[in-house]
Amino acid sequence: GDSVTQMEGPVTLSEEAFLTINCTYTATGYPSLFWYVQYPGEGLQLLLKATKADDKGSNKGFEATYRKETTSFHLEKGSVQVSDSAVYFCALSETISNTGKLIFGQGTTLQVKP
Amino acid sequence: NAGVTQTPKFRVLKTGQSMTLLCAQDMNHEYMYWYRQDPGMGLRLIHYSVGEGTTAKGEVPDGYNVSRLKKQNFLLGLESAAPSQTSVYFCASSYLGRRSTDEQFFGPGTRLTVL
Numbered sequence: 001g002d003s004v005t006q007m008e009g010p011v012t013l014s015e016e017a018f019l020t021i022n023c024t025y026t027a028t029g030y031p032s033l034f035w036y037v038q039y040p041g042e043g044l045q046l047l048l049k050a051t052k053a054d055d056k057g058s059n060k061g062f063e064a065t066y067r068k069e070t071t072s073f074h075l076e077k078g079s080v081q082v083s084d085s086a087v088y089f090c091a092l093s094e095t096i097s098n099t100g101k102l103i104f105g106q107g108t109t110l111q112v113k114p
Numbered sequence: 115n116a117g118v119t120q121t122p123k124f125r126v127l128k129t130g131q132s133m134t135l136l137c138a139q140d141m142n143h144e145y146m147y148w149y150r151q152d153p154g155m156g157l158r159l160i161h162y163s164v165g166e167g168t169t170a171k172g173e174v175p176d177g178y179n180v181s182r183l184k185k186q187n188f189l190l191g192l193e194s195a196a197p198s199q200t201s202v203y204f205c206a207s208s209y210l211g212r213r214s215t216d217e218q219f220f221g222p223g224t225r226l227t228v229l
Contacts, residue, residue: 004156034217036220041222042222042223043118043204043220043221043222043223044157044204044206044220045220046217046218046219049217089156089157093216099145099162099164099170100145100208100210100216100218101147101159101162101172102157102159102218104156104157104158105156106154106155106156107154107156
């Protein structure tokens with residue numbers, strides 16, 4: 001079945017460092033890909049998404065490109081801030097069932113130190 | 115708009131007790147979902163609904179029941195709680211889930227501990 005694999009955390013960076021969180025997927029069909037962010041004590045919020053190959057999603061300085069040839073959707077940010085400390089989830093939409101179900105990776109905790 | 119709300123926020127149960135978690139959305143969304151979040155395992159789908167009066171099983175449905183009597187509400191029930199059901203529960207909704215591009219909107223979560 002469909003699956004998503006993220007790099008294990010926690011990831012600890014200093015403020016203004018470059019961020020990469022790796023995400024690879026296995027899927028039948030052509031899923032949409034998502035990055036969700038979960039701040040402490042809150043629910044998940046959509047950070048960005050891409051719906052087809054070579055699409056780039058971007059929001060709040062974060063970017064990710066849908067790479068079909070490498071089945072990847074890595075999250076990047078050029079200069080992280082303390083306020084970016086959160087858990088980041090990569091997800092794909094299951095295409096077979098037509099129910100909008102999402103398959104999530106295990107999540108990567110990011111801690112940014114001043 | 116309140117978005118997606120969940121009650122209660124926290125609950126402690128003893129093994130064998132029952133409870134119902136309530137999810138409500140005011141966005142007129144058709145599709146609703148219940149997930150559980152456990153450390154190192156991401157979110158796993160328990161049950162979902164594609165419209166009022168319909169429900170279906172997700173990845174980890176055992177020990178849970180759901181009902182969608184009104185479009186805006188999705189209830190998750192635990193008939194006889196077990197320690198393995200200690201988790202954080204999230205409800206989500208989406209407008210037309212059959213489109214894979216549709217974003218899901220999440221509630222703030224319910225932290226459940228079963229002793």
